[in-house]
Amino acid sequence: xQLLEQSPQFLSIQEGExxxxxxxxxxxxxxxxxxRQEPGEGPVLLVTVVTGGEVKKLKRLTFQFGDxxxxxxxxxxxxxxxxxxxxxxxxxxxxxxxxGTGTRLQVxx
Amino acid sequence: SAVISxxxxxxxxxxxxxxxxxxxxxxxxxxMFWYRQQPGQSxxxxxxxxxxxxxxxxxxxxxxxxxxxRPNLTxxxxxxxxxxxEDSSIYLCSVTPYTDTQYFGPGTRLTVL
Numbered sequence: 001x002q003l004l005e006q007s008p009q010f011l012s013i014q015e016g017e018x019x020x021x022x023x024x025x026x027x028x029x030x031x032x033x034x035x036r037q038e039p040g041e042g043p044v045l046l047v048t049v050v051t052g053g054e055v056k057k058l059k060r061l062t063f064q065f066g067d068x069x070x071x072x073x074x075x076x077x078x079x080x081x082x083x084x085x086x087x088x089x090x091x092x093x094x095x096x097x098x099x100g101t102g103t104r105l106q107v108x109x
Numbered sequence: 110s111a112v113i114s115x116x117x118x119x120x121x122x123x124x125x126x127x128x129x130x131x132x133x134x135x136x137x138x139x140x141m142f143w144y145r146q147q148p149g150q151s152x153x154x155x156x157x158x159x160x161x162x163x164x165x166x167x168x169x170x171x172x173x174x175x176x177x178x179r180p181n182l183t184x185x186x187x188x189x190x191x192x193x194x195e196d197s198s199i200y201l202c203s204v205t206p207y208t209d210t211q212y213f214g215p216g217t218r219l220t221v222l
Contacts, residue, residue: 031209042113042201042213043152088151090211095157096142097211102151 002027004091004100012106013079021074021103023089030092032065032072037086079107111136111206113214121220122192129188130217132202137182142203143175146216152201158185192221 004025013019023032031050035043047056049065049072056063060083062075072089084107089100112135122128132141143155155175156164164177178186189196202214 033209033211040215040218042203042216044213045210048209092209096154099152104149 002029002091002093002098004089004098006087006089006100006103008103009101010104010106012108015080015107015109016078017107019076019079019105021076021087021105023072023074023100025070025091027091028069029098030069032069032092033090033097034063034072034074035088035090037088038084043086043088076105079105081107081109083107111138111204111212113202113204113212115200115202115214115217117217118215119218119220121222123222124193126192127188127190128192128219129186130200130202130219132185132187132214134183134204136206138204138206139182140205141179141185142205142211143177143185143187144201144203144213146199146201148198155187155200189219192219194221197221 004023007022031048033048034046036046037043047063052067052069054065060077064073087103090097114133116131141158144152145155146152154167155170156166156177158164158177158179160179160182174190176188197220199216199218201216203211205211
């Protein structure tokens with residue numbers, strides 16, 4: 001069974017702080033995605049990483065795929081209240097998307 | 110992209126009753142997915158619904174409890190049968206119109222009393 005563990009599970013920070021969320025697995029994935037989900041809505045895709053070692057930037061968000069394609073990280077610089085939400089990593093399995101355990105981020109003004 | 114709508118957006122139901130959730134997509138898609146998200150948790154895949162064939166259920170989910178219909182390429186329904194409080198969750202419909210791009214509906218928030 002392919003599992004994706006995220007850490008931390010919860011994170012409460014002040015506006016302007018930096019943070020990193022980790023997504024780890026013992027399995028290799030062909031690609032890995034990061035989603036953000038806000039209350040009352042479905043998850044929205046932020047990025048897809050495909051190549052081991054790949055780094056992608058989306059404004060203040062930096063995503064990295066591990067060299068062995070088993071793990072990934074999301075780094076947010078100078079967090080803002082609008083970054084608040086549930087962050088989910090998801091690995092592409094053989095025929096379906098496998099979601100991580102989730103990280104709930106709260107950014108206070 | 111794909112725009113997905115779900116009905117109802119939320120409902121409060123009595124134990125032992127059934128609820129049917131509808132999912133409508135603005136474009137034709139081959140595969141549709143139904144997920145459950147229990148309070149404060151991540152997403153768990155219930156089943157994959159392909160048009161013209163029976164849905165494929167994940168371990169721990171059975172057709173008698175979660176019957177699915179997929180009458181055409183833009184619509185699907187998920188029924189939660191004989192509900193108990195443990196079925197209280199958000200139910201999400203999802204599609205993959207393009208490889209590696211998955212879109213989600215807004216979800217149906219179900220509370221079972």
